[in-house]
Amino acid sequence: MSGTTHNLKRMYRFDLTTRLVAKLKQEEAVIGGIGHSNFDLWAAGHRPQNFYMLGSMGLAIPIAMGVALAQPARKTFALEGDGSLLMELGCLTTVAAQAPKNLIIILFDNGIYQITGGQPTPGLHADYVAIARACGLTTAAWAADEVEFERMLDNALATDGPHFIGCKLDSQGPKAQTERDPAQIRDRFMRGMGTKKNRTLG
Amino acid sequence: MTETLPPWHEIVLNVFKANEVKLITYVPDNVLKPLIQALHADPYFTCFATAREEEAVGILSGAWMAGLRGILLMQTSGFATLPNVLASLPCAFQIPVMMMISERGTLGEFNVGQAAVCRTMRPILDSLAMEHHTVSRLDECEMIVDRTLRQAIMTQAPAALILSPLLTGGKVVAR
Ligand SMILES: Cc1ncc(C[n+]2csc(CCOP(=O)(O)OP(=O)(O)O)c2C)c(N)n1
Numbered sequence A: 001m002s003g004t005t006h007n008l009k010r011m012y013r014f015d016l017t018t019r020l021v022a023k024l025k026q027e028e029a030v031i032g033g034i035g036h037s038n039f040d041l042w043a044a045g046h047r048p049q050n051f052y053m054l055g056s057m058g059l060a061i062p063i064a065m066g067v068a069l070a071q072p073a074r075k076t077f078a079l080e081g082d083g084s085l086l087m088e089l090g091c092l093t094t095v096a097a098q099a100p101k102n103l104i105i106i107l108f109d110n111g112i113y114q115i116t117g118g119q120p121t122p123g124l125h126a127d128y129v130a131i132a133r134a135c136g137l138t139t140a141a142w143a144a145d146e147v148e149f150e151r152m153l154d155n156a157l158a159t160d161g162p163h164f165i166g167c168k169l170d171s172q173g174p175k176a177q178t179e180r181d182p183a184q185i186r187d188r189f190m191r192g193m194g195t196k197k198n199r200t201l202g
Numbered sequence B: 001m002t003e004t005l006p007p008w009h010e011i012v013l014n015v016f017k018a019n020e021v022k023l024i025t026y027v028p029d030n031v032l033k034p035l036i037q038a039l040h041a042d043p044y045f046t047c048f049a050t051a052r053e054e055e056a057v058g059i060l061s062g063a064w065m066a067g068l069r070g071i072l073l074m075q076t077s078g079f080a081t082l083p084n085v086l087a088s089l090p091c092a093f094q095i096p097v098m099m100m101i102s103e104r105g106t107l108g109e110f111n112v113g114q115a116a117v118c119r120t121m122r123p124i125l126d127s128l129a130m131e132h133h134t135v136s137r138l139d140e141c142e143m144i145v146d147r148t149l150r151q152a153i154m155t156q157a158p159a160a161l162i163l164s165p166l167l168t169g170g171k172v173v174a175r
Helices: A013-022 A036-043 A060-070 A082-087 A091-098 A128-134 A146-158 A182-192 B008-018 B033-041 B053-065 B083-093 B112-127 B138-155
Strands: A029-032 A050-052 A076-081 A103-109 A163-168 B021-026 B046-049 B069-075 B098-102 B131-135 B159-163
Touching: A013 A036, A013 A076, A013 A103, A013 A146, A029 A036, A029 A060, A036 A050, A036 A076, A050 A182, A060 A076, A060 A091, A060 A103, A060 B021, A060 B053, A076 A082, A082 A103, A091 B046, A091 B053, A103 A128, A128 A163, A146 A163, A182 B053, A182 B083, B008 B021, B008 B033, B008 B138, B021 B033, B021 B053, B033 B046, B053 B069, B053 B083, B098 B138, B131 B138, B138 B159
Parallel strands: A029 A050, A029 A076, A076 A103, A103 A163, B021 B046, B021 B069, B069 B098, B098 B159, B131 B159
Antiparallel strands: none
16 A cells, blocks of 8 residues: 555556456445546446446545445445546545545546546646545555555455545546436436335336 | 414424434534534434535435435525536436525625525526425424425425525624
8 A cells, every 4th residue: 555656556447447346245335426437337337236427526425425324334435536536625524524434435546537538637736645644534545556456445345444545547548438317327226225125127 | 372383493303303304414504503503412313514515415315315314404605506416416316305595695684795696596496496495484384394305205306495584583793
């Protein structure tokens, strides 16, 4: 685990997302943020416990926090882009203050707004792990490479959080595009969370 | 014969309980102070402040989908920060995010900024086609709050309750 951004490997978001999904055996919830975070979550294979954000830039972490508060026994992941986190940085203080033990934040930091054309974010000199730590998420750390990312995931799944895992990304685009049907996304997610129980066709 | 009614914040707290609205997120307002205090003091509720009102819309959306009902308490200026996230999250996904807004900017406002932002509130609610009601009388408080929350839950639609200074007394300055 690294506290600085020197020597961090730039990783492929789809590969990291696939590694994450492969580790989910307990119907863990995953909230994919706006930008390409939710695209690669979709591309990694739909699960009923996935929620794909189609707007509300910056709210992946708050949505995941709400799920985590409602179901303390279920591990809940937020996959958020750096541009999106910048828009709602204050939410890290709320997470630290409430400290939901089952919340895991994964930051996909590519340094750009990839989905809108790859413009650099103003966070050029920002260290998001340092920011998370300073907000009170004291165990926040960067993943140096894929092997360490997996080790940090194992730790996050096995221990109390809130956890914050920072990942530096390469410039590759997403693998697929999420199917945009908000009402259906919400309905499937609620069934995945067990809050809607009736059987549906299809 | 007139029976004496409890203060508005007591009525509101009891209606929250009756509707199992347990998660309270807020960015504070002076007028809401007695309600926020009472909610914090009651172990039935999980009650905390967020850094921005937008965040609370996210938290409440996630919580509702996972089986926990909540409400966002804020003032008029807080509501004015929300149209984008309301349109793209609770409206688009059909999630009953419930909101209670302490109305500033009218009936004796001293801050011109509050007065200007207040005029944007109802047009925004109307243009989002969002159910909203203004509570101005103590004897109507229970019914309006209760029915609005119930309808939001049953129809899976976000809704806003506006607390008029006629109900709360508002925030006044000395002459
Ligand atoms: C409030 C708001 N501002 C701007 C946009 C346009 N927008 C949508 S996604 C996005 C960039 C997201 O960047 P990031 O979170 O870093 O994800 P990436 O695209 O790099 O995967 C922007 C600017 C928006 N949807 N909402």
